[in-house]
Structures are given as C-alpha cells and as structure tokens.
Amino acid sequence: MNGIIALFLSMVAPGAGQIFNGDYWLGALLGGMFALGKTAVLPLLVRGLRLKTEESILKLFYWFNWLYSLCVLFAIVQAAVRGFSVTVTHPWTAVLCALMIIGVYKNTQKEILFSALCGRRGLYQVIRPVRKSPTESQASDGKKA
Numbered sequence: 001m002n003g004i005i006a007l008f009l010s011m012v013a014p015g016a017g018q019i020f021n022g023d024y025w026l027g028a029l030l031g032g033m034f035a036l037g038k039t040a041v042l043p044l045l046v047r048g049l050r051l052k053t054e055e056s057i058l059k060l061f062y063w064f065n066w067l068y069s070l071c072v073l074f075a076i077v078q079a080a081v082r083g084f085s086v087t088v089t090h091p092w093t094a095v096l097c098a099l100m101i102i103g104v105y106k107n108t109q110k111e112i113l114f115s116a117l118c119g120r121r122g123l124y125q126v127i128r129p130v131r132k133s134p135t136e137s138q139a140s141d142g143k144k145a
Contacts, residue, residue, distance in 0.1 A: 005020060005083065006080055007079060009079065012102070013099075015030035015033075015097065019031075021079060022088060027097065031097060034105060035101050035108065037071075038064075038068065039113055041064075042060075042061070043114050043115075057123065
C-alpha cells in the first residue's frame with residue numbers, strides 16, 4: 001500500500017514520493033529539478049552555453065525536455081518500487097513538500113524570471129506560446145460569437 005501512495009505523491013509532485021519513503025535528499029533533488037528545471041536551470045544553460053541562434057536554443061529545449069521527462073518518470077517509478085519495501089513512512093512531510101513543490105512550480109512560471117536568467121527576451125514565447133481564449137480565437141477568425 002505504501003508503494004501506491006508514494007506513486008501517487010510522485011505523480012502529483014516528483015520528489016514527494018521519495019520524501020514519503022524517507023529519502024529526503026533524493027526527494028529534495030527531484031523536487032527541485034521539477035520545480036525549477038524549466039524556469040531556472042534551462043535559462044541558465046542557455047546563458048552559460050552562450051547559445052545565439054534560435055535553432056541551437058530549440059535543440060537544447062528539445063533535449064532538456066527529454067531529460068526532464070526522464071527525471072519525472074524516474075521519480076515516479078523509484079518512489080513506487082521503494083515504497084513497497086519501506087516500513088516507516090512520512091505522510092505529512094510528503095504532503096507539505098508536495099504542496100511546496102507545486103507552489104514553487106506554479107509561481108516561477110513567469111516571463112520576467114525566465115528572461116532575466118536567460119539574458120534574452122523573446123525566448124519565453126518560444127517555449128510557452130500564449131493561448132487565446134475561445135472568444136478571442138473566434139473573433140480573430142472573423143466568426144461572430
């Protein structure tokens with residue numbers, strides 16, 4: 001049963017399942033990667049590697065997204081497997097950490113932070129295009145609501 005709880009916690013916030021199982025350092029690492037990966041690590045990589053062309057930046061985004069997805073998948077599988085062998089769990093700590101990870105993830109998805117860390121404007125729109133509401137898209141298509 002602990003493995004299933006750890007699995008669901010890691011699906012909600014990678015790293016929370018590891019905290020639930022008592023693997024605090026791994027949980028903090030995976031949770032930090034999930035919460036800050038695309039908003040802090042990725043723009044710092046663009047700046048550190050001094051990428052100038054849009055093609056090279058998009059290639060980096062492509063590979064980073066693959067590694068990011070593999071880290072999330074690793075967090076889910078590792079928490080579930082380890083959860084079946086753990087006898088002592090930390091449910092309230094895991095829930096609080098999950099809320100913290102989700103809060104950081106949601107609050108750091110800002111254009112100003114991404115642009116500041118990256119050192120370039122306009123890249124945020126490349127990775128997070130602005131979605132129009134259904135009423136705006138109908139108005140731009142020339143159809144009346």
